[in-house]
Amino acid sequence: MVDLLISGIIYGSIITLGAIGLTLMSDILNFFNFAYGDFFTLGAFCTLAFIGFLPDLGTFSHLSFGWSMVIAIILSIGVTVLIMLFFDYLFFKRLRDLGVTSLFMSLASLGVSFVIRAIINIIWGPKVRYYSTTIQISKTLPFGIRMKPDEMVILLCAFILVFSIFYYLRQTKMGKAMRAVSDNKILAQASGIDNKHVIMWTWIISGVLAAVAGTFYGIQVQLSPTMGWNFLIPLFVAVIMGGVGSFWGALLGGMTIGIAEELITGLIQNTFTLMEIQANISVYKPAVAFVFVIIILLLKPYGILGKKKG
Amino acid sequence: MVNYISSYLVMACIYAIMALALNLQWGFTGLMNFGIGTFYMVGAYTSAILTSMPSSEHLGGFELPVVVGIIGAAGMAGVIAYLLSFPALKLRGGPFAIALLAIQETLFLVVKNESWLTNGVWGIRSIPRPFFGLVNPQHFVYFYLLIAAAVLILTYFAIEKAINSPWGRVLRGIREDEPLTSISGKDCFNYRVQSFVFSSMVMGIAGALYVHYTGFVSPQVFSPLMSTFIVWLMVMVGGTGNNKGVILGAFLVWAVWIGSDFLTDFVPASVATQIGFIRMFFVGAILGVMILMKPQGILMQKLLTIGLFREEETP
Numbered sequence: 059m060v061d062l063l064i065s066g067i068i069y070g071s072i073i074t075l076g077a078i079g080l081t082l083m084s085d086i087l088n089f090f091n092f093a094y095g096d097f098f099t100l101g102a103f104c105t106l107a108f109i110g111f112l113p114d115l116g117t118f119s120h121l122s123f124g125w126s127m128v129i130a131i132i133l134s135i136g137v138t139v140l141i142m143l144f145f146d147y148l149f150f151k152r153l154r155d156l157g158v159t160s161l162f163m164s165l166a167s168l169g170v171s172f173v174i175r176a177i178i179n180i181i182w183g184p185k186v187r188y189y190s191t192t193i194q195i196s197k198t199l200p201f202g203i204r205m206k207p208d209e210m211v212i213l214l215c216a217f218i219l220v221f222s223i224f225y226y227l228r229q230t231k232m233g234k235a236m237r238a239v240s241d242n243k244i245l246a247q248a249s250g251i252d253n254k255h256v257i258m259w260t261w262i263i264s265g266v267l268a269a270v271a272g273t274f275y276g277i278q279v280q281l282s283p284t285m286g287w288n289f290l291i292p293l294f295v296a297v298i299m300g301g302v303g304s305f306w307g308a309l310l311g312g313m314t315i316g317i318a319e320e321l322i323t324g325l326i327q328n329t330f331t332l333m334e335i336q337a338n339i340s341v342y343k344p345a346v347a348f349v350f351v352i353i354i355l356l357l358k359p360y361g362i363l364g365k366k367k368g
Numbered sequence: 369m370v371n372y373i374s375s376y377l378v379m380a381c382i383y384a385i386m387a388l389a390l391n392l393q394w395g396f397t398g399l400m401n402f403g404i405g406t407f408y409m410v411g412a413y414t415s416a417i418l419t420s421m422p423s424s425e426h427l428g429g430f431e432l433p434v435v436v437g438i439i440g441a442a443g444m445a446g447v448i449a450y451l452l453s454f455p456a457l458k459l460r461g462g463p464f465a466i467a468l469l470a471i472q473e474t475l476f477l478v479v480k481n482e483s484w485l486t487n488g489v490w491g492i493r494s495i496p497r498p499f500f501g502l503v504n505p506q507h508f509v510y511f512y513l514l515i516a517a518a519v520l521i522l523t524y525f526a527i528e529k530a531i532n533s534p535w536g537r538v539l540r541g542i543r544e545d546e547p548l549t550s551i552s553g554k555d556c557f558n559y560r561v562q563s564f565v566f567s568s569m570v571m572g573i574a575g576a577l578y579v580h581y582t583g584f585v586s587p588q589v590f591s592p593l594m595s596t597f598i599v600w601l602m603v604m605v606g607g608t609g610n611n612k613g614v615i616l617g618a619f620l621v622w623a624v625w626i627g628s629d630f631l632t633d634f635v636p637a638s639v640a641t642q643i644g645f646i647r648m649f650f651v652g653a654i655l656g657v658m659i660l661m662k663p664q665g666i667l668m669q670k671l672l673t674i675g676l677f678r679e680e681e682t683p
Contacts, residue, residue, distance in 0.1 A: 090462030149656055158659070161400050162677055164462055165604070166659045168402075168597065172652025179645040291473060294466045341481050348470035352455045355467075359458065 060202055062324040063317065068209050068278060070316020071216035075271035076289065077296035077308040078223060079264030085240045085303030086260045087150070089163035093171035094268065095293065096178070097142055099286030101269030102276040103178055104134035106187060120197075120207040122190040123277065131273050139265035145170055146261050154257075171287070178283045187281040212274045219270060220309065223263065227305060232259050240303050291344060292319070295351040301364015310362060319346045374509045376626050381516035382577050384618035385523050387602040388611060389570035395609035396531050397563040398543035398676055400461060403468030405595030406475050407568040409587075410448055411441035411575025413479065413486055416585045421494040426487035434498045438576040445572025446565050453561045472592060480587045491586025495579050512581050519577060520615070523570055528611055530566075539563055543676060593648065598625070601651055604658045607665020608676065616667065624650075 080094050108130035117124040149166055158166075196204040227233040232255070238246040239256045247253055275285060296315050300307020323346060327339040354362065386408060393399040415437035422429035432440075456467045479486050486492065503511050530536050538559050541549035550556045579585045589595070598621065606617025628647055632640040639646075658665075663677050 084462070090465070149660065152660055156660075158663075159677060161398075161461055162659055162663065164400065164465065165600070166656050168600070169652040169655030169657075169659070172593075172597070172648050172655070174652075176645045176649035176652065179648070180642050291466065291470050295470070298463050298466065338481065341477055342474075344470075345474040345477060348467070348474050351467065351470070355459060355463065356455055 059325075061204060062320050064203060064205060064209075066317035066320035067313070068213055068316075069320060070313040071213055072271050072274050072278065073289075073292050073296050073316050074309050074312030075216055075219060075267050075274070076293045077300070077312040078220065078305060079267030079271075080293050081297045081300065081303055081305070081308040082236070082240075082260055083264045084297060086236060087154075087163075087257060088243075089160035089167065090294070092164060092168040092290065093145070093174060094167075094264070095286035095288075095290035096171045096174040097138060097265065097268040097286070098272040098275070098289060098293075099178055099281075099283060100141060100174055100272070101134055101138040101265075102272035102281050102285070103182055103283075104137045104269065105130045105273045105276065106182075106189065106281060108133045109189065117190075121211060122192050122194055122208055127189070131270065134273065135266050135269040138269040139262050142261050142265040142268075143258070146257075175283055175287060182283065184283055189276055189281070208277055212278060215270070216274065219267070223267070224305060226263075232256070236260060288344070292316075292347045295347040297361075298351055299354045299361055301361025304361065304363040307361055307363035315347050315350065318350060319343050322346050371506070371509055374513050376622065378509060378513050378516045378581055379626075380619045380622040381513070381520045382574050382581070383599060383602060383622055384520050384615045385574040385577070386571055386599045387606065387614040387618045388520075388523050388527050389567040389574070390599050390603050391606075391609065391611060391614045392527055392531070392539075392563060392567040392570075394603060395614075395676075396536065396543060397539045397560060399457075399560065399564060400465040401468050401564075402465040402596060402600075403470075403472035404571055404599060405590050405592060406468070406472045407445040407449060407571035408575040408578075408595050409472075409475065409479060409590040411445045411572030412579045412585050412590075413492070413575075414444040414572070415441040415576035416492045416495050416579045417486075419496050419580075420492055423487075423492075423494070425490070426483070426492055427485045429494075434496055434580055437580070438573055441572040441576035442569040443572075445575070446569040449565045449568030450561070453564050457557065457560050457564060469592075472596065476587065476590060479590070486587070489587060491584060492579075493584050495583045495585065497580055497583050500583075516577055516581070519573065523573075524611060524615065527570075531611075535559075535562075593651070597651065597655075601655050601658075604655055605666060607667050608663070610665055610667060613665045613667045617665065620666075 076094070076098055080091065083091050083094065105127070109126055112126040112129060115125040149170060150163065153163055153166055194206040194208060196206050198204050227237055235246070235251045235256050236259065238249070238251055239253065243253070246256075272286065275289070279285075292315050296311035297308060298311075299314065300309070300311035320343075323339050323343050327337075330337050330339065358364075386404065390401065390404055393401050393404075415434075417426065417428045418430050418432045418440045419434055419437035420429045421431060452471060456464060456471070459467055480489060482488070483490075497508060497512070498515065499511060500508055531539065538549065538554050541552070541554070542556050542559060546556050578589075599618075602617040602621045603614050604617070605621055606613035606615065625647065628643060632643055
C-alpha cells in the first residue's frame with residue numbers, strides 16, 4: 059500500500075512536470091498540442107545521445123548517474139527547446155498568422171507528432187533502451203517508506219522545478235505577461251505586451267519541462283520511441299482535470315492521475331490475488347486516467363480549478 | 369498485377385467508407401474524433417465473432433450468415449457509440465479528441481488482453497468470406513471488389529442525401545455556429561449524438577467488410593496509425609466537408625501507401641527495414657503541409673467549412 063503510494067507519487071511528479079508545460083501551452087497558444095508527448099520523448103533521447111558523446115565521469119555515490127547525466131540534461135534541454143522553436147517557426151507561427159482555428163492547429167500538431175516520432179524511430183530504432191542498467195537497492199526510510207536513491211533525487215528535482223516555475227510566473231516580468239495573455243489576450247496586447255515574445259517563452263518553458271520530465275521518465279522506467287505518445291493521455295487528462303491554464307490544477311491533476319493509476323490497479327490486482335482470480339489488471343493502467351477524466355468532466359466541465367473563458 | 373490492383377482497390381474502398389463517415393463527423397458536424405478506429409475495430413470483431421466457426425479460443429463462433437455479421441457490426445458500433453456519446457459529446461474540440469483517443473487506447477487494450485473474448489494477439493481465424501466456395505479462389509478478390517464498391521457507392525449516396533436534407537443543414541449549422549443553431553430551436557446535443565451514432569455505424573460496416581475480405585482479424589491491424597490517423601490524412605487530402613474529395617483522398621493516400629511497397633525493391637536493405645517509419649514521417653509531414661498550404665483539399669473547391677478553419681476576427 060505504502061509502496062504503491064510512493065511509486066504513484068513519483069510517477070505523478072513526472073506527469074506534473076509535463077502537465078504544467080502542456081497547460082501553459084494549451085492556454086497561451088490556445089490549442090491542444092498533440093506533439094507535446096513526442097517532444098518529451100525527444101528530450102529523453104537527446105539526453106541519451108549526449109551521455110553517449112560525453113566521457114564517463116563516474117556516478118554519484120548511491121545513484122545510477124553522475125556528472126555526465128547533469129551535463130547531458132542541460133544540453134538536451136537546449137536542443138529540445140531549439141527543435142520546438144524550429145517547429146513553431148515552420149508550422150505553428152504560419153498557422154497563427156493565417157488565423158487558423160485551434161482544431162486545425164491540433165491537427166497540424168498531430169502531423170508534427172508523427173514526424174518527430176518517425177525521426178526518433180529512424181535514428182535510434184524501436185528498441186527499448188536504458189540510461190543505466192545497474193540495479194538499485196531501495197533504502198528504508200522512517201514510516202516504512204522504501205525508495206531508491208534515484209527516485210528521491212527525481213522527486214526533489216521535480217519539487218524544485220515546479221516551485222521555480224511558480225516563482226517565475228508569479229514574480230518575473232515575462233511570467234506576469236504570460237499570465238496576462240492567458241487571462242485576456244486582447245487586453246494584454248492593448249497593454250503593450252508583445253505577444254510574440256510571450257509565445258516564444260511559452261515554448262521555451264514547456265520545452266524545458268518536456269526535456270526534464272522525459273529524462274526523469276527514462277531514469278525511472280525506460281526509453282522507447284512511443285513513450286511520449288503513450289504518456290500523452292495521462293498528461294492531457296491531468297491538464298483537463300485541473301482546468302486548462304491552471305498551474306495548481308496541473309499539479310493537482312498530475313499527482314492525482316499518478317497516484318490513482320498506481321493505487322487503483324495495484325489494489326484491484328491485490329484483491330484478485332487474494333480471491334485467487336487469474337487476471338492481469340496492470341495492463342489496464344492507462345484506462346484509469348480515461349475513466350477519471352470522464353467522471354471529472356461530467357461533474358466539472360471546466361476542470362477542478364479551471365474557469366470558463368469568454 | 370490485376371489481382372494486386374484489385375486488392376488495392378478493395379482496401380481503398382473500405383478506407384473510403386471510413387473517410388466518408390469521418391467526414392460526416394468532422395467535416396459536417398465539427399466533431400474532432402481521434403478514436404474512429406474504435407468503431408472500425410468493434411465492427412470487425414463483432415462480425416468476426418458472429419460469423420466464424422465455433423471455437424474454444426474465443427467467444428462464440430456463431431456461424432451466422434455474413435449479412436447478419438455486417439448488420440450486427442453496424443448495430444454493435446452504434447450501441448457503443450450511443451453509450452459513449454453521453455459522456456464524450458458533452459466535450460468539445462480538443463478534450464473531445466483526447467477522450468476518444470483514450471477510448472480507443474482502452475478498447476485496444478481490452479481486445480488485446482481479454483483472450484476469452486477475442487483470442488488476444490493470436491486473433492480470430494476461420495471467418496467466412498462471402499461466396500468464397502462458389503468462385504475460383506483466385507477470382508475472389510474481383511468478386512469482393514464488387515461488394516466493397518457497391519457498399520461504398522451506397523454509403524456515398526446515403527451520406528449525400530443525409531447532408532442535403534434538413535437534418536444535414538442543422539449539422540452544418542452546429543459546425544458553423546452552435547449557439548445560433550440552438551437559438552433557432554434545435555436540440556444541438558441530440559443532433560450531434562445522431563451524427564456520431566450514424567457515422568459510427570458506417571465505420572462498423574467498414575470493419576466488417578475488412579474481416580470478411582481477409583478472413584482473419586488480430587489487434588495489430590487496429591493500431592492508431594492504421595485505423596485512425598491514416599483516415600484523417602485521407603480526409604485532409606481530399607478536403608474537409610467534400611465527400612467526393614475524401615473518396616479521392618482515400619484512393620490517393622492508399623495508393624501512395626501501397627506503392628511505397630514497390631520502392632523497397634529499389635532501395636538498400638538498411639533503408640527498406642525503415643520503410644514503416646518513413647511512411648509515418650510522410651503521413652505527418654503531408655498532414656501538416658496540407659493544412660498549411662491547401663486546407664481546402666486537392667480538389668481546390670472553395671472551403672465549405674469556414675467556421676471550422678478560420679477564426680473570426682475578434683473586434
